[in-house]
């Protein structure tokens with residue numbers, strides 16, 4: 001069986017999902033879980049883009065043993081910065097890229113620097129790609145080159161640029177379908193054609209990076225594997241720019257379930273898939289759709305009577321893989337207020353969270369608050385708790401006090417007190433409903449008015465005492481920011497979620 005290299009880009013492309021913003025702590029936690037899942041490469045970020053990106057890549061490099069990749073444009077300063085961020089990693093990779101399609105070359109590259117027509121510009125990009133790989137090679141042996149928008153690039157030019165990158169020393173050459181435009185047979189043919197045309201192709205591993213704009217990212221990745229690709233770039237839950245990337249769990253399970261068709265294997269520990277999905281969704285705030293393959297809430301639910309009956313007689317009738325194989329078993333372990341700090345720590349560890357003593361203290365404090373209100377605390381509650389705002393140590397605004405009046409024949413009114421550094425501001429406002437009143441009062445107190453793009457409330461577990469998780473997405477300065485809040489009281493959860501979204505926005509401004 002041949003091995004398929006799983007290159008995870010949840011922390012780079014995935015983090016580019018609208019609204020997803022992860023702090024350094026959360027990125028390191030996700031990286032640790034990815035290592036447990038046994039991905040082969042973690043693309044940890046784009047170090048030149050911001051000081052936090054740099055720090056996150058650096059911290060991850062110090063903590064995991066798998067290959068850590070850092071992204072860099074085909075510029076010396078990017079490449080040098082990428083290397084600085086990963087230099088302490090046990091295994092490191094510089095990933096550099098150039099745009100190669102006519103759309104990109106004509107749209108992005110100015111005449112002065114790159115030449116006055118397509119022909120000249122293509123030549124400049126070719127040279128630039130060579131130079132970038134050769135420069136990266138002076139820092140580390142493992143260098144990946146990507147031809148951005150390869151899916152819409154002329155095959156002759158694409159073959160030239162790939163050959164050039166390999167000549168310069170690239171050990172992996174990535175063929176991205178950046179816009180999610182290609183069809184599976186077409187993309188597969190493209191890989192086969194490159195294998196025929198590129199003379200030195202046997203000196204590098206062919207990688208693919210597919211986007212899901214037409215819902216074909218996984219199909220395209222598999223078609224590419226059948227035609228010679230040996231690395232796939234993917235993300236947990238399929239998150240990423242626009243419609244997202246190829247989903248890691250779907251590719252892995254497709255190869256796994258259909259072993260009868262494929263002679264390929266991955267190193268992935270499939271039982272870690274469910275936990276990884278939960279951690280990524282909890283920290284990014286991006287909810288997994290219920291009908292999502294492999295990790296959706298309904299992926300293993302059998303609703304109709306005929307299906308249930310069939311399942312009871314023989315699971316194979318309607319099940320091609322077991323929930324257990326991806327770690328999606330609903331455990332019966334329940335914690336309560338008497339469970340203690342040690343019990344909590346042990347359960348969190350089993351769920352994939354490695355906390356320091358100080359973090360355990362924080363988690364335990366929140367746990368007892370919740371256990372007081374809801375008696376039985378399930379795994380889902382703990383996972384939600386871990387994705388909650390209490391780990392955001394960079395909190396700039398903090399909700400100190402909240403009072404809401406609402407009812408029938410009553411004008412909804414809210415009063416909030418918000419702590420800003422050492423100062424406390426208080427404001428009140430009315431609204432169309434209690435949530436609107438809270439948001440208005442917070443806006444007044446902070447003298448801002450972001451647009452609310454999305455508001456979700458979901459019950460974490462079943463039952464009347466269930467915790468409510470509120471996700472709010474706001475828009476300000478043309479960018480989206482997600483905030484989440486958890487409480488047994490959804491009014492309080494809403495206020496916390498809104499403040500957290502504003503904190504994310506403020507962090508961007510302050511840094």
Ligand SMILES: [Zn+2]
Pocket residue numbers: 013178209211240241245
């Ligand atoms: Zn991408």
